[in-house]
Amino acid sequence: MNFNPMPVIATSMLALGTLxxxxxxxxxxxxxxxxxxxxxxxxVVHSDYNEADFIGRVDQLHGAGYSRSWSETPDSDLGVQAxxxxxDTLSGVVQVLSRDKxxxxxxxDVEWANLNYQITPxxxxxxxxxxxPSYQHSESQNVGYTLPWVRVPIEISYTATAEHSDGLEVLxxxxxxxxxxxxxxxxxxxxxxxxxxxxGATHAHIVLFSDTLQCGDTSVHLLYQKFDALVSxxxxxxxxxxxxxxxxxxxxxxxxxxxxxxxxxxxxxxWYVSGxxxxxxFTPYAVYSTTEAPNVGTSGxxxxxxxxxxxxxxxxxxxxxxxxxxxxxxxxxxxxxxxxSFGNLQPGARVGDKANVLSLALDFVF
Amino acid sequence: MNTSALxxxxxxxFSVTSVWAEDIVVIVNPTAAPISREQIADVYLGRxxxxxxxxxxxxxxxxxxxxxxxxxxxSAQIKAIWSxxxxxxxxxxxxxxxxxAAVKKAVAANPNAVGYIEKSAVDASVKVALPID
Numbered sequence: 415m416n417f418n419p420m421p422v423i424a425t426s427m428l429a430l431g432t433l434x435x436x437x438x439x440x441x442x443x444x445x446x447x448x449x450x451x452x453x454x455x456x457x458v459v460h461s462d463y464n465e466a467d468f469i470g471r472v473d474q475l476h477g478a479g480y481s482r483s484w485s486e487t488p489d490s491d492l493g494v495q496a497x498x499x500x501x502d503t504l505s506g507v508v509q510v511l512s513r514d515k516x517x518x519x520x521x522x523d524v525e526w527a528n529l530n531y532q533i534t535p536x537x538x539x540x541x542x543x544x545x546x547p548s549y550q551h552s553e554s555q556n557v558g559y560t561l562p563w564v565r566v567p568i569e570i571s572y573t574a575t576a577e578h579s580d581g582l583e584v585l586x587x588x589x590x591x592x593x594x595x596x597x598x599x600x601x602x603x604x605x606x607x608x609x610x611x612x613x614g615a616t617h618a619h620i621v622l623f624s625d626t627l628q629c630g631d632t633s634v635h636l637l638y639q640k641f642d643a644l645v646s647x648x649x650x651x652x653x654x655x656x657x658x659x660x661x662x663x664x665x666x667x668x669x670x671x672x673x674x675x676x677x678x679x680x681x682x683x684x685w686y687v688s689g690x691x692x693x694x695x696f697t698p699y700a701v702y703s704t705t706e707a708p709n710v711g712t713s714g715x716x717x718x719x720x721x722x723x724x725x726x727x728x729x730x731x732x733x734x735x736x737x738x739x740x741x742x743x744x745x746x747x748x749x750x751x752x753x754x755s756f757g758n759l760q761p762g763a764r765v766g767d768k769a770n771v772l773s774l775a776l777d778f779v780f
Numbered sequence: 781m782n783t784s785a786l787x788x789x790x791x792x793x794f795s796v797t798s799v800w801a802e803d804i805v806v807i808v809n810p811t812a813a814p815i816s817r818e819q820i821a822d823v824y825l826g827r828x829x830x831x832x833x834x835x836x837x838x839x840x841x842x843x844x845x846x847x848x849x850x851x852x853x854x855s856a857q858i859k860a861i862w863s864x865x866x867x868x869x870x871x872x873x874x875x876x877x878x879x880x881a882a883v884k885k886a887v888a889a890n891p892n893a894v895g896y897i898e899k900s901a902v903d904a905s906v907k908v909a910l911p912i913d
Contacts, residue, residue: 449872451866451867453863453867493867495866495867497866497869497872507869509867509869526868526869528869530869535830540869544869545868553868554863554864554867554868556867557863557864557867559859559860559863560860560861560863560864560867587828592818594822594827594828596828628822628827628828630818630821662852663851663852663853663857664852692854692857695854695856731854731856734838734839734855734856734859735859737856779859779863
């Protein structure tokens, strides 16, 4: 059975919020119970490599390069969110996002739809749909305005195939001296669909534990995630992730790494490091990102995803709630088996081929 | 374009400083426990605490100066930080009030609230927790 409860939960929460707001019928009360917000990115990408399409997300099939010289599909998106406050301890959030999820259309999808029950100020339980904290920016990767780059380096998401889960989360905040730990445990199922991979729309159990440690301007993110297909499938991912960010305001240094184990696909290691400096409204940055497959699985696929990318760019906060980013990338293809940044690989592609990619993005929040 | 016009343009583009001259103080309820500068920074950067932060209007002089002095960040960085918290369902940005009188009233009414106002606006309804300089 393939019943998706999310639209029902989402609609009920919106209806409940609206009902409560109308019961008092003043604008102030609406403000207190329901808050609407949103975000988006208008992006265009150009690639000089004609033997494949440069993509922005691993689930996309087409982008810039072979199909079209310029493409708006890799980075463009639009999201709207409603935060519903039901009582002092019970709240809900619904977020709907439109982006290219592979088939080229921007059909809206429910990204977040959950109820949060705050048992104590430091202990909360969420029930519903949540994005997975698989790596440092995985939960906010759709919100370009929150990122220093045009997009999260695709190599890091190549090794974390599921995006969200429907289930239960327990979040506990532990303060010891100047260190705050956000301990997170999730149990759920995912129905993530990755085009072009053998397991297709595999339904899977997800279990994860993560710890985000914050000490002043330093944060460290650690995660263990277990992904087991519900139906007969050789895919059993185990993901270990470790990342850090130091951001005292005037500059930042950040890095992230994923190690994925799977008997079928083999093992993957992906990581990136990035730094930037804030010069008034401009934040120039550089990134080095890579993914490789140190082990071969039973599928026999070698070097799945393999590539190296050097990027440089600048973010310009030109007016309140908007930024413009310009990013240049030089990608070296290390494998013809699904290199992370590319889809629609053509017969003329060769290992060692290089692509130069230019991305322009306008990010906004409202 | 002559050089002075170019200079003015560069200054305008790069400049995010203001000429705010008044001293800013962090205020809490008279019954509240002490709060440290690090705690205040954590509260206003959404790093989690039991305190409830109260904000001035975004982009107002006192807002810009407060965040610059307390956190070393400008309004766009603060917006990006709170956008990440908001759009990952972790919380909502601090409530913004229109002026220091409103902030003072909110802090006086809630023992968990923390706010910031001009030093000259302080009265007996609130307690100064920390000068921001």
